[in-house]
Amino acid sequence: MATGRDKHASRSLGSTLHARIKRARVLMVGAGGIGCELLKNLVLTGFGEIHIVDLDTIDLSNLNRQFLFRKEHIKKSKALVAKESAGKFNPNVKIEAYHDNIKDPSFNVAWFSKFDIVFNALDNLEARRHVNKMCLAADVPLIESGTTGFNGQVQVIQKGKTQCYDCTPKDAPKSFPVCTIRSTPSQPIHCIVWAKSYLFTEIFGTSEDDAPELDHSEDSENRKEIENLRNESQALKRIRESMGSEEFPKLVFDKVFKEDIERLRSMEDMWRTRKAPNALHYEDLLKEVTGVEKNIAQKDQAAWTVTENFAVFLHSLRRLSNRMEETKANADTGNSSPILTFDKDDVDTLDFVAASANLRSIIFGIEGRSKFDIKQMAGNIIPAIATTNAMTASICVLQSFKVMRAVMAKDELGAKLKDESSEKSSKAEVKEEQIEAKTDEAFSQKISKAKMVFLAPNGTERRLTTEGLSPPNPCCPVCSVAQSTIVVDANRATLNDLVEDLLRLQLGYGEEFSVNSEAGLLYDPEEDANLNKTFAELGLNNDASITIIDDADEGARVNLVLHISEQHLGTEAKPIDLTQKPEIPLKPKAAPTETNGDSRPIVTNGLTNGVTNGATNGLKRTAKEAGLKDELVRKRGKVVAESDDDDFVIVDDANDGVICIDDD
Numbered sequence: 001m002a003t004g005r006d007k008h009a010s011r012s013l014g015s016t017l018h019a020r021i022k023r024a025r026v027l028m029v030g031a032g033g034i035g036c037e038l039l040k041n042l043v044l045t046g047f048g049e050i051h052i053v054d055l056d057t058i059d060l061s062n063l064n065r066q067f068l069f070r071k072e073h074i075k076k077s078k079a080l081v082a083k084e085s086a087g088k089f090n091p092n093v094k095i096e097a098y099h100d101n102i103k104d105p106s107f108n109v110a111w112f113s114k115f116d117i118v119f120n121a122l123d124n125l126e127a128r129r130h131v132n133k134m135c136l137a138a139d140v141p142l143i144e145s146g147t148t149g150f151n152g153q154v155q156v157i158q159k160g161k162t163q164c165y166d167c168t169p170k171d172a173p174k175s176f177p178v179c180t181i182r183s184t185p186s187q188p189i190h191c192i193v194w195a196k197s198y199l200f201t202e203i204f205g206t207s208e209d210d211a212p213e214l215d216h217s218e219d220s221e222n223r224k225e226i227e228n229l230r231n232e233s234q235a236l237k238r239i240r241e242s243m244g245s246e247e248f249p250k251l252v253f254d255k256v257f258k259e260d261i262e263r264l265r266s267m268e269d270m271w272r273t274r275k276a277p278n279a280l281h282y283e284d285l286l287k288e289v290t291g292v293e294k295n296i297a298q299k300d301q302a303a304w305t306v307t308e309n310f311a312v313f314l315h316s317l318r319r320l321s322n323r324m325e326e327t328k329a330n331a332d333t334g335n336s337s338p339i340l341t342f343d344k345d346d347v348d349t350l351d352f353v354a355a356s357a358n359l360r361s362i363i364f365g366i367e368g369r370s371k372f373d374i375k376q377m378a379g380n381i382i383p384a385i386a387t388t389n390a391m392t393a394s395i396c397v398l399q400s401f402k403v404m405r406a407v408m409a410k411d412e413l414g415a416k417l418k419d420e421s422s423e424k425s426s427k428a429e430v431k432e433e434q435i436e437a438k439t440d441e442a443f444s445q446k447i448s449k450a451k452m453v454f455l456a457p458n459g460t461e462r463r464l465t466t467e468g469l470s471p472p473n474p475c476c477p478v479c480s481v482a483q484s485t486i487v488v489d490a491n492r493a494t495l496n497d498l499v500e501d502l503l504r505l506q507l508g509y510g511e512e513f514s515v516n517s518e519a520g521l522l523y524d525p526e527e528d529a530n531l532n533k534t535f536a537e538l539g540l541n542n543d544a545s546i547t548i549i550d551d552a553d554e555g556a557r558v559n560l561v562l563h564i565s566e567q568h569l570g571t572e573a574k575p576i577d578l579t580q581k582p583e584i585p586l587k588p589k590a591a592p593t594e595t596n597g598d599s600r601p602i603v604t605n606g607l608t609n610g611v612t613n614g615a616t617n618g619l620k621r622t623a624k625e626a627g628l629k630d631e632l633v634r635k636r637g638k639v640v641a642e643s644d645d646d647d648f649v650i651v652d653d654a655n656d657g658v659i660c661i662d663d664d
């Protein structure tokens with residue numbers, strides 16, 4: 001019988017569901033904007049055991065919405081502080097915190113399978129995809145959520161029953177052709193991307209090729225210009241070597257704001273339909289720079305003049321160069337040169353990018369932007385809205401009740417059928433598989449009540465819409481796959497053993513297929529350099545998985561995911577073997593999923609908390625169409641305790657009203 005602190009939750013949910021929730025073990029990945037809200041909800045609902053994983057530490061800019069954190073927590077682990085703060089709300093809940101990356105191999109399939117539900121509260125696609133994959137492998141339900149500004153989204157994912165995170169394509173990342181950025185900018189964003197992904201990285205970072213904003217797909221059409229641009233980058237790299245010297249700022253300035261511009265200007269064809277750029281002159285600007293206000297860089301709302309930009313450029317370049325020199329001097333290993341990365345909250349890097357972007361804009365006759373605007377644009381910032389995170393987190397919990405009901409239905413029916421089968425063993429023997437099928441049916445029925453929920457602005461109001469869950473996409477490269485475990489003696493087994501013996505001989509693969517690890521391609525017919533390497537040399541250790549993609553023209557099979565179980569096998573045994581021969585169905589013919597040509601769905605770059613799934617029109621429907629009931633607030637006293645339907649009732653016992661939220 002629930003008492004005290006449990007009473008409200010128990011009466012709202014019904015004592016059976018609430019009792020199960022108290023025994024539930026859940027995992028929450030990410031303790032940021034959504035995570036803080038979600039953890040508070042989970043703790044107050046009474047989920048018995050909550051594990052939190054977050055790799056990050058608390059930053060000043062988190063405090064406005066991540067309310068479990070205070071000023072004194074800055075630089076401390078998000079996971080640990082979230083545990084401390086939320087633990088105080090309900091001492092009956094056990095919380096475990098890990099300051100770690102969820103992709104760490106210690107969080108393996110066996111670890112994931114210990115949870116009843118996993119909640120994603122992440123901000124990037126890569127981590128989301130990883131958790132999606134792990135939950136599929138461990139057969140644990142996943143509640144995926146994301147927000148961008150006023151938009152929020154929650155998706156329930158269950159292996160074999162619903163779409164997974166990768167069943168639908170994601171929006172392509174925002175990128176620009178290299179030539180637009182390097183030769184023919186026409187908008188402020190082009191100059192900002194140039195300053196951040198080209199100039200800054202060439203001088204202080206690694207290489208421009210790493211920048212996701214740069215799209216190289218049109219390179220072959222502009223071969224000559226791309227060659228010129230490559231030479232320019234090389235020349236800039238050489239200038240980088242004189243960092244710290246007196247003439248360094250002038251060398252950089254003359255290179256990128258004068259010489260490169262004069263070269264571009266000389267290409268008359270380029271400027272027939274565009275305004276030609278005008279180079280800037282260092283000496284002219286230097287003469288005027290003494291007149292610039294000292295604190296100009298702090299005036300972040302104003303558009304700076306050319307001289308003001310020049311002053312901020314010089315000053316930030318000096319600060320960044322000094323930092324590089326200091327890091328170099330303090331570095332233990334003298335060989336590798338230090339690098340800096342752009343961070344919107346690192347004022348030196350922001351000043352440099354803002355001033356450089358504006359100087360380039362001036363050259364190309366493009367309107368300048370304030371430092372404040374550039375911070376938003378360069379940081380891909382869509383402001384995080386605390387209320388969106390709070391609403392989204394609460395929807396996650398409402399959906400988790402439906403999942404828990406499905407888990408309960410399965411458990412209860414399973415126990416009942418097992419009892420029956422043991423009691424009346426000879427007469428009404430219920431076979432193991434029949435029990436499995438029946439309990440699975442009970443689970444499916446219940447989980448079908450879960451919904452995909454969208455939150456969107458509607459004028460000055462917020463609108464919630466729902467959509468039924470879709471079945472898995474039969475062409476999904478992540479969930480519509482065959483899986484198996486292989487035992488591997490990692491020091492003896494080579495990639496060739498896998499390709500020739502296991503895949504070709506035992507499983508009948510033809511010529512056209514590829515072997516891929518999380519890190520990328522290991523083998524295909526054109527890439528055979530790794531064949532003689534052992535699994536150990538390739539870093540394929542225990543719990544890693546590899547994906548075999550069948551590229552046969554006819555009769556290609558679905559992707560095969562092989563989980564590695566590392567074992568020392570005697571020298572007389574094969575160094576690699578299957579534990580069980582997997583059934584690998586053929587790929588369906590029609591391919592409804594749009595892909596980018598390498599069997600991976602098109603992806604978003606996961607801005608802010610990254611709305612989870614771009615492929616829906618759910619936001620366009622009205623609340624009525626979506627089946628939302630008008631009557632959100634009901635009369636006091638209508639308590640749905642012990643009920644098995646899907647009404648959620650929040651009961652306020654203090655005689656001041658009962659609010660009943662029907663989320664069907």
Ligand SMILES: Nc1ncnc2c1ncn2[C@@H]1O[C@H](COP(=O)(O)OP(=O)(O)OP(=O)(O)O)[C@@H](O)[C@H]1O
Pocket residue numbers: 029030031032033034035053054055056057061062078100101102103121122123124127384608609
């Ligand atoms: N691979 C990962 N493993 C563990 N935690 C992760 C991983 N990737 C992201 N996270 C965490 O997910 C959380 C996402 O929260 P949120 O989107 O609010 O991000 P933030 O960095 O706190 O804020 P913002 O990006 O808006 O400045 C962050 O705390 C982040 O550290």
Ligand SMILES: [Zn+2]
Pocket residue numbers: 163164165166167168472473476477478479480
């Ligand atoms: Zn899928």
